[in-house]
Amino acid sequence: MNLPPQLPDLPLFRTIAEAAHELGYPAYVIGGYVRDLALQRESKDVDVVCVGDGIQLAQAVGRKLPNRPRVTVFKNFGTAMLPTPDIEVEFVGARKESYRAESRKPEVEAGTLEEDLARRDFTINALGLSLNPNDFGALIDRYNGVQDLQDKIIRTPLDPDVTFSDDPLRMMRAIRFATQLNFDIDPDTFDAIARNKERIQIVSQERITVELNKIIMAPKPSYGFKLLFASGLLQLIFPKMAALQGVERRGQHAHKDNFYHTLQVLDNVVEAGADLWLRWAAILHDIAKPPTKRFDPKVGWTFHGHEDKGARWVPGIFADLKLPLGEEMRMVQKLVKLHLRPIALVKETVTDSAVRRLLFEAGDDIDRLMTLCRADITSKDHQRVARYLRNFDVVEQKLKEVEEKDHLRNFKPVITGEVIMQTFGLSPSKAVGELKEALLEAILDGKVRNEFDEAYAFLLELGQRKGLAPQPAGAAGTAPSAATQA
Numbered sequence: 001m002n003l004p005p006q007l008p009d010l011p012l013f014r015t016i017a018e019a020a021h022e023l024g025y026p027a028y029v030i031g032g033y034v035r036d037l038a039l040q041r042e043s044k045d046v047d048v049v050c051v052g053d054g055i056q057l058a059q060a061v062g063r064k065l066p067n068r069p070r071v072t073v074f075k076n077f078g079t080a081m082l083p084t085p086d087i088e089v090e091f092v093g094a095r096k097e098s099y100r101a102e103s104r105k106p107e108v109e110a111g112t113l114e115e116d117l118a119r120r121d122f123t124i125n126a127l128g129l130s131l132n133p134n135d136f137g138a139l140i141d142r143y144n145g146v147q148d149l150q151d152k153i154i155r156t157p158l159d160p161d162v163t164f165s166d167d168p169l170r171m172m173r174a175i176r177f178a179t180q181l182n183f184d185i186d187p188d189t190f191d192a193i194a195r196n197k198e199r200i201q202i203v204s205q206e207r208i209t210v211e212l213n214k215i216i217m218a219p220k221p222s223y224g225f226k227l228l229f230a231s232g233l234l235q236l237i238f239p240k241m242a243a244l245q246g247v248e249r250r251g252q253h254a255h256k257d258n259f260y261h262t263l264q265v266l267d268n269v270v271e272a273g274a275d276l277w278l279r280w281a282a283i284l285h286d287i288a289k290p291p292t293k294r295f296d297p298k299v300g301w302t303f304h305g306h307e308d309k310g311a312r313w314v315p316g317i318f319a320d321l322k323l324p325l326g327e328e329m330r331m332v333q334k335l336v337k338l339h340l341r342p343i344a345l346v347k348e349t350v351t352d353s354a355v356r357r358l359l360f361e362a363g364d365d366i367d368r369l370m371t372l373c374r375a376d377i378t379s380k381d382h383q384r385v386a387r388y389l390r391n392f393d394v395v396e397q398k399l400k401e402v403e404e405k406d407h408l409r410n411f412k413p414v415i416t417g418e419v420i421m422q423t424f425g426l427s428p429s430k431a432v433g434e435l436k437e438a439l440l441e442a443i444l445d446g447k448v449r450n451e452f453d454e455a456y457a458f459l460l461e462l463g464q465r466k467g468l469a470p471q472p473a474g475a476a477g478t479a480p481s482a483a484t485q486a
């Protein structure tokens with residue numbers, strides 16, 4: 001950490017100071033940029049607050065800069081944005097009321113610097129650096145933000161009930177910053193989250209999901225989810241995940257706590273370098289365990305079919321959370337559905353046919369699937385974990401061999417429905433589908449190679465068994481061949 005934060009010696013800041021001075025507006029660099037200077041984190045934008053008209057200041061600065069960049073004015077927000085070669089600068093006049101990303105209020109009441117700082121979310125985000133001639137670069141720290149950075153504490157500048165009722169999304173932001181920065185949340189601030197949690201309902205799902213995804217992208221997302229759960233927010237924003245928590249016992253039989261297991265799997269995939277969607281797959285892989293839980297006196301607790309039910313739930317969960325519904329969602333769904341398959345392969349003797357089927361179904365996502373499956377082994381028994389992982393090595397070796405031989409990753413059967421229809425003079429019908437399916441099965445079973453002549457010969461055989469005769473050559477144009485069907 002770089003404490004106290006220091007204003008970088010950039011011509012840009014001198015120019016802003018000059019323009020502000022000419023207008024007679026006290027001006028300050030403020031908020032996330034100052035915090036990130038202290039934390040030595042990269043910032044994408046600088047926020048400048050002036051006691052005066054922020055838009056006017058932005059325009060004055062624009063006129064002074066060598067390339068005279070165009071100022072973008074957001075009249076409704078009373079803000080203006082100035083692009084500079086290194087960083088974007090946002091200007092705003094000090095205001096009395098709270099900072100809300102999407103506050104649509106056209107009129108914001110002008111305020112003093114003190115009032116502006118007081119209505120910000122956290123002490124670490126309420127730091128300023130002066131751009132005024134008499135104390136250029138001086139630190140403004142009315143709420144002990146530097147001390148909180150030092151102590152790694154997230155705390156609201158005012159009574160947390162006030163700060164959170166100004167913008168309930170800040171409850172999510174508190175947990176998000178704690179997770180990103182590995183900070184604690186001050187107990188009074190945390191208690192206020194638990195007390196005000198219901199207010200999250202008035203926040204749009206899009207804004208909640210932005211914060212949730214930032215928690216998920218943090219270096220150790222389990223920490224954020226534990227805070228979300230402990231505060232009661234998770235139960236409101238993502239009840240299905242909260243429902244994973246808990247252990248039930250019958251006699252000798254207790255199942256593991258699926259919430260903490262899921263968090264472990266999530267941290268594991270993060271360590272393996274997962275992107276956002278593989279992280280989502282980890283979060284959702286056991287999501288349907290609660291409704292599929294049964295007790296069988298002979299074997300104990302079972303969760304039969306949780307992978308299928310979970311996969312069926314994925315589109316609804318994504319829709320509720322306003323996550324994208326395209327290929328990312330389909331990938332997550334596929335991983336949830338297939339997450340038990342590699343481990344099942346380990347338990348049986350690994351046949352080529354089973355490996356081929358898995359490759360065919362997983363396609364290009366096979367590597368992600370294997371990452372998820374390795375992450376899913378969370379036993380406390382280290383020997384057991386090591387044994388499973390060794391078995392996975394065997395499966396992975398086998399996957400590689402079969403893939404090299406059969407190229408099933410982007411597999412397309414060489415005999416298409418077109419060929420089948422042409423061959424037997426059929427129109428689109430159930431029979432065509434059945435023939436296609438039977439051919440695919442034979443190929444995946446390794447009875448027939450995915451090569452035109454061999455597959456075509458097998459098709460004729462299948463047809464014969466069903467009493468279908470091939471059309472005489474030339475009757476329906478030219479007979480199909482590998483060349484015309486490629």
Ligand code: CTP
Binds near residue numbers: 098120121125169
């Ligand atoms: N802010 C706030 N309440 C909010 C959102 C923002 O008080 N709900 C204030 C904080 O002072 C924050 C500043 O506005 O530092 C800028 O907000 P934003 O750009 O959303 O966050 P950063 O702090 O810059 O952090 P990040 O970019 O990681 O979101």
